[in-house]
Amino acid sequence: MKFLTYFLVLVTLPLFAQSSKKYKLRTVAFYNVENLFDTVNDSLVFDDERTPDGSYHWTETRYLKKIERISEVIAKIGKDTSKTSPDIIGLCELENKGVIQDLIQHSNLKHIGYGIVHYDSPDERGIDVALLYKKNVYLPTSFNSHRLLLFDDMGKRNYTRDQLVVGGMLDDEEFYFLVNHWPSRRGGSTKSRPNRIRAALLNKRIIDSVQRLNADAKIISMGDFNDDPRDDSFKKILKTTGRIKKLDSTALFNPMEKLYKKGVGSLAYRDKWNLFDQFFMTQNLVEKSEKDFTFWKAGVYAPSYLKTKEGRFKGYPLRTYSGGSYTGGYSDHFPVYLFLIKETE
Numbered sequence: 001m002k003f004l005t006y007f008l009v010l011v012t013l014p015l016f017a018q019s020s021k022k023y024k025l026r027t028v029a030f031y032n033v034e035n036l037f038d039t040v041n042d043s044l045v046f047d048d049e050r051t052p053d054g055s056y057h058w059t060e061t062r063y064l065k066k067i068e069r070i071s072e073v074i075a076k077i078g079k080d081t082s083k084t085s086p087d088i089i090g091l092c093e094l095e096n097k098g099v100i101q102d103l104i105q106h107s108n109l110k111h112i113g114y115g116i117v118h119y120d121s122p123d124e125r126g127i128d129v130a131l132l133y134k135k136n137v138y139l140p141t142s143f144n145s146h147r148l149l150l151f152d153d154m155g156k157r158n159y160t161r162d163q164l165v166v167g168g169m170l171d172d173e174e175f176y177f178l179v180n181h182w183p184s185r186r187g188g189s190t191k192s193r194p195n196r197i198r199a200a201l202l203n204k205r206i207i208d209s210v211q212r213l214n215a216d217a218k219i220i221s222m223g224d225f226n227d228d229p230r231d232d233s234f235k236k237i238l239k240t241t242g243r244i245k246k247l248d249s250t251a252l253f254n255p256m257e258k259l260y261k262k263g264v265g266s267l268a269y270r271d272k273w274n275l276f277d278q279f280f281m282t283q284n285l286v287e288k289s290e291k292d293f294t295f296w297k298a299g300v301y302a303p304s305y306l307k308t309k310e311g312r313f314k315g316y317p318l319r320t321y322s323g324g325s326y327t328g329g330y331s332d333h334f335p336v337y338l339f340l341i342k343e344t345e
Helices: 060-076 097-104 189-213 232-238 256-261
Strands: 023-036 088-094 114-118 128-134 138-146 163-170 173-181 218-224 267-269 272-274 277-282 294-300 336-343
Touching: 023 060, 023 173, 023 218, 023 277, 060 097, 088 097, 088 173, 088 218, 097 114, 097 128, 114 138, 114 163, 128 138, 128 163, 128 173, 163 189, 173 189, 189 218, 189 232, 256 277, 256 294, 277 294, 277 336
Parallel strands: 023 088, 173 218
Antiparallel strands: 023 336, 088 128, 114 128, 138 163, 163 173, 218 277, 267 272, 294 336
């Protein structure tokens, strides 16, 4: 009967230990998988480095080990609480649909039954975003890829990742999930800031368009935003807040803001931790409800096996490559997750 363990999770959560009530728990996760490329040279994108003859010597053996390691992580995110793998997973830094299929067909995940929503982005390196979902939990009914148009000072197009939006039914409730991988900080955070401001504006337009069709839509936006929760893209454009008491019908709740204030990060660079991997959501997901899913808590999944054990980068995410050298790790980001709960009869 082991195959039934992921079908319906009914738990008595620690938060409600003094109550005999039962709750249905759903896990939403996001993971930047750090350059999950196949070994084939695609002439249409700049993937030459990630091939057997490229500078990273990206061989079939290394690729299969990466698939094994990423699938292992996905299977374990939130499992200590939920007793199962995540129900919804946003992913970024994927080369194509083929690598996603290899991922979900690995023995670590094959028995779970994940579906895929994916579009090819125009990104110069050929990396995309995608959404995985348990087919027996979430039924997508609409999906679209929104192009982020960026131009440099000379008016030349800067090709980057699309923003993915998927609508559907999570059990018996309508949910929309947005998956993001905003422009990097290459060239410095100040110089590159306008690109992330434009990405935030696009994300806001997507959310506004969904709400025009359904004012009560439950929306969760997730991704590697290359910005922290207190940056202008969040506070001034999306108008997110980490305090529930400050929410109104137009505000967006960002549970990662509280973690960031405590010094929690999902990646490290030059001895500084950042929390670029985040979720934010519409106000209706933090309202108390006895019949609908509501937000419970969020976190960064950073067990010891995902961390560098020694040396200068001790405690940092254990990467696949470090300084151009192959280290055989997982990713340069820790995954993040959140739990949704609903009382059951």
